[in-house]
Amino acid sequence: MTVTADLNARTTELDQGHVFHSWSAQGGLALLPIAGGQGSRVWDHSGRSYLDFSSQLVNVNIGHQHPAVVAAIQEQAATLATIGPATANLTRGVAAQRIAARAPEGFNKVFFTNGGADAIENAIRMARLHTGRDKVVSTYRSYHGNTGGAIVATGDWRRIPNEYARAHVHVFGPYLYRSEFWATTPEQESERALQHLRRVIESEGPASVAAILLETIPGTAGVLMPPPGYLAGARALADEFGIMLILDEVMAGFGRTGEWLALDAFGVVPDLIAFAKGVNSGYVPVGGVIISDPIARTFDDRVFPGGLTYSGHPLAAASIVASMDAMESEGIVTHAKQVGADVIGPGLATLADKHPVVGEVRGTGVFWAIELVADPTTREPLSAALMGRAKGELVSRGVLPFIADNRIHVVPPCVVTEDEVAEAMVAYDEVLTLLDEEL
Structure with a gap:
């Protein structure tokens, strides 16, 4: 056996012997x-x-x-490999500034998390605390992450064995190819999906609903392009009932759709934006919530009851700055x-x-x-x-x-x-x- 073939075999041996993989029956995995x-x-x-x-x-x-991102991580590691979130750190501040600059007007604060799932968790927490309400409405064809609330907000099969979080309600979103609404045009699909969303909110009691949570473009569920007017209609319903609109840009954000944020193509401004993945291409685990100014002001004189040991980790922050700068310059x-x-x-x-x-x-x-x-x-x-x-x-x-x-x-x-x-x-x-x- 050659040295390289031996390394392939050794990698497989160690993986099968010691690594427990997500979303898998472990026996017989050969990755x-x-x-x-x-x-x-x-x-x-x-x-x-x-x-x-x-x-x-x-x-x-x-x-x-990407050489610029790798170099930035190396340089930051040599300067300050880690520091707690209860400090001010220049690299973290620059990363937050870069991200806020790509958000719609009126978003100036960023809460950093370890990834997309806990970005969703904290966006939900902020919406609940800001509104004083509890329920979160999301779609069946969605994926929002594997932590307690995020997995219950998720609509696919992975939610079912994990339903431990409270106050989650699901609706059918638009999907013309397999329409739940007998629609034959994108416009019909949008109108009928919005009417369905309205009726669910009304039936649940609008005063009990804290947030509508949508992937701007549902990704794992099938790259489901929202039909004309759907996101704007969801925004209008949120405004009508005093509900926060959370857009999940974890998969769709930072270049994936050919926009900095997928929402840029739809002219819709949410109240909270969850991000991760493409912001630094996963070179270091990171995610976060971009917070609209009114929600951020809720916590000017009120303690935000959430935090993470690695929130705004300097290696992650350095990778964000380098990645966003390279994406712009190149x-x-x-x-x-x-x-x-x-x-x-x-x-x-x-x-x-x-x-x-x-x-x-x-x-x-x-x-x-x-x-x-x-x-x-x-x-x-x-x-x-x-x-x-x-x-x-x-x-x-x-x-x-x-x-x-x-x-x-x-x-x-x-x-x-x-x-x-x-x-x-x-x-x-x-x-x-x-x-x-x-x-």
Whole structure:
């Protein structure tokens, strides 16, 4: 056995022997060993390379091993590796300033967390304390994280074995391809989904509802692009009933949609914005809440009853500053928008026209989903077995996919090149051809 092959085997041995993995039955797991990465590619210890069209968990927006971000972390580690949150730290302050500058007008404060789930937890806490109300309304097709309240706010199957938090209510959000409202146009879907949201709020008692919590663009649930007027309508309902609107930008923010924040494309201003993932591409764990000025003022003379040991950790803060500065100076957000509009979108549309197994493609920037169906007429979702085969076939062709339910999510780093997209499209085409043949 060669040294490199031995390292692959040793990595697998240690992983299977000692690492307990999320969302998995542990027996028989055989995960891909990854040794390094650069840009949109990763490789194992033998040097076999893969195009990372998952961005890991849709978080490596700036790509793997961006030199400016790595250097900033190294420099901060040499200066001050850690400091508690009950101090003022220059790097933390600059990171907060950079983030607030990308938010809508009237957002000047940032509360840092360890990741996206606890960003949601603290956004909910702030909304409850600010309003004096308890209930949180979120959608069934959503994912907000794995901590106590965030997982119950989540709408998918992962909520069900974890329902320990109180006062969470769910509604159906818009999803025209599988409309719950018998809609035939985006406008109908938006109008009817908003009426459904209104009736649930009215039925729950508007004076009991603290927040409407929405992913600006639901990500894990299928890159569900909100139809015209939906987010604005949710904002209007929140205003009508004195409810706070929380937008979850954990997956969609910081370049993923070709905007700094996904909400920028919709002209909607929430009360609280949760972020994580793309703000520093996951190089150091971090997340946070961008707080509107009225909510921030609630805690000028009132103690905010929340905190984290690593809130505003200096290594995370340094990675945020370097990542946001590089994204601006290198035009990375603009590139994400362009490559989505000119390359990824048209490429996926071509695949949809060619392959009966493709029910719909949708997305923006570097945030897309291919929805696969066993029958294009009934729209029956493709089976888990065939989705598993699709995943294996893509990996064998050197593409790391993000697979969720009956969908292949096309979510490369924002720095992906046109040639890399073309390479991935060849792999998608070949695998979709195999699936067509199966059906």
